[in-house]
Amino acid sequence: MKKGLTLKEHSTSISISHRALDVLCLFVTGLLSYWIRFSHFDLNIAYKNVLLLGVIIGATLLSIFGGYRAWRGSSFTSEIRCVVTATFGTFLLLVLSAFATQTSELYSRIWVATWLASSTILIIGYRLILRQSLGALRAKGYNIRNIIVIGDGLLAQQVAERLEQHPEMGLVVQGIVSTHGKISGLTTQKGHLIPYLGDLKELESISKKHKTDQVWIALPMSEVEKMEQVQAALCNNSIVIRMVPDIFGFRLLNHSVTEVAGLPVINLSTSHMLEGKNRFLKSVEDKVLSFCILICISPILIGLAMAVKLTSKGPILFKQYRTGANGQDFKVYKFRSMVVHDEEDGKVTQAKRGDSRITPIGAFMRRTSLDELPQFINVLQGRMSIVGPRPHALAHNEHYKTLVESYMQRHMVKPGITGWAQVNGFRGETDTIDKMANRVEYDLYYIENWSVWFDLKIILLTILKGFIHKNAA
Known part of the structure; x- marks a missing residue:
């Protein structure tokens, strides 16, 4: 006989209990956040409606993002990503609905922020305690x-x-x-x-x-x-x-089992980003953020464009073909940072520190990554993402695809303005095979572990670590 209580791996009662606890967490934290802000529990009808709507949306998104699947054998990081994506998605929808109905002024921002933070922490906290408790019991021979x-x-x-x-x-x-x-x-x-x-x-x-x-x-x-x-x-x-x-x-990339036309199929190389709802989420994330960012940085773009035009002859933008998603080539936009010149025999020579071809304003833009800002236009066009593997010149792809294992798998998804490799220091010139191999390793990790939460983390790290880096030429 097994020790203790036997719980089925896909038990309906456990799923129902999880759902009930999540609803309770959302409801209780909403009330407590209101008390923290107003020192009483006498909610008016507007707050009651939002509280009810938030609980319903939160429980629905937790279900959609897999919050109630069997977590035995899965990492807690995956469960955290699921919870955070669902809670942040809930409050994003609440905020958007408030703007759409022109009722945002009716609600306290402190209440909304406190509710978001406390509900996320409480749901993750109880799930951690539950996971550790079950893990300890299993390690002792219970529920095996x-x-x-x-x-x-x-x-x-x-x-x-x-x-x-x-x-x-x-x-x-x-x-x-x-x-x-x-x-x-x-x-x-x-x-x-x-x-x-x-x-x-x-x-x-x-x-x-x-x-x-x-x-x-x-x-x-x-x-x-x-x-x-x-x-x-x-x-x-x-x-x-x-x-x-x-x-x-095999060198696996987000391996999983799925069904196609009734046939069980093992995916050896794919990405969560390519799935229907995730592809949509990634697209919305890119379009909304790039549109907002372009509006905010438009004065900077105009100033840099004038500086490039006034300090050297040639076009303001440098356009070069790069490889995008599914191996499709596209023109990437950058502020021109070099004097106009011709490459020999179609070769692409990477810029190096102290390169004589780089203009004074170009050197400043490259050190601060400001030359990359026009790529938000590429994102708005749907050719790039804000976060993803950095696009390389076509000649570099041809050179490295036979030298670095799984190099071309980077092109399963849209290239990005910033990426997991860049925030971990792998940016700038790749003058050795090892440097490129390390960059590819981080790119493939990103593709395999993608989530909206991971994207937001990379964007935040890009901002916190700054755009200036010692490897930038």
């Missing part, structure tokens, strides 16, 4: 899932060791069922022996004997016949069967 691994090779070894490293998930490997005859078992890195339980012919009796909850198939893709045998052996019981595809040798 007994697992049998089918396989006896490197993949089975990796599965056993990964699960052993995370006892808080409550997934305990009872043993190995071999497809190649009797073995001595598997020894993990911690020195624990995963015993051999038998072969496939004995699988049904083994699973009953050990009260198995899940069977994980860790076999090469070529072993289809053995996988069918596993399904046949367990077709008359309720054991969960999972397959761990043998893809550890």
Whole structure:
């Protein structure tokens, strides 16, 4: 028998409890924020309506962004991103609705800000406590899932060791069922022996004997016949069967499983940004922010344009083809920072510190990244994003695509004005393969882990760290 209370992985009661707690958090923090601002709980009809609307929108967005899925085995960072995206989205919609109905003056900004902060903190806080409590219970043997691994090779070894490293998930490997005859078992890195339980012919009796909850198939893709045998052996019981595809040798980019035309499909290389609702959110984020920013910086743009025109001959804007999303080329806009010149044989020579081609005003713009400001026009055109991998010259793409692993995967999404690589110091000249490889590594991390919250974090870091950087030429 398992210790303690057994909770099903996709329990309806847990989901309902989560929803009820989130609604309670939104409602209580809304009331407390009102008390903090006005020192009483006597809400007028306008505040009552907004409170009710905020609770409904918040609960809906938490559901849309996956707040009530099974989090066993997922990182808490993912859960935090989900909560923050939902709460910030809630208050953004509330603010937009207030502006649209011309009622924003009826509500206290302090109340709105306090409600946003307190509800986010409270929801994340209770979820953290719940996660840690469940993790501690699972580590002690409560609420566990007994697992049998089918396989006896490197993949089975990796599965056993990964699960052993995370006892808080409550997934305990009872043993190995071999497809190649009797073995001595598997020894993990911690020195624990995963015993051999038998072969496939004995699988049904083994699973009953050990009260198995899940069977994980860790076999090469070529072993289809053995996988069918596993399904046949367990077709008359309720054991969960999972397959761990043998893809550890691939350079994976946001790998996931989806369904296309009724077919199960494993995504080896994709991005959350390419999904319908996320593509829409990213587009709205880019268009709204770029429009607002262009209005705010228009005096700076006019001043820089005049400075470029008055200090050297040539056009104000420098236009160069770069590779955009899906490998489509487009013209990127920058303030011209160099004297007009011709490159030899179509080559693109990167600017270096002290480059004689750079004009005095150009040097200032490059150090402060002001030459990049016209790219907000590219964003408004839909050719770039505010946040994304920085676009490289076409010649550089041709040069590096065979030298840096997964280099061209950067072009799965729209290039950006700033990016995760840039805020981590990888900007300016890339005169070595290692520098470019590091930049690509950060770009791919961004693509795999994208969220609106991650974008806002990068924008904030860009502002806090400043536009001036020692690597800028």
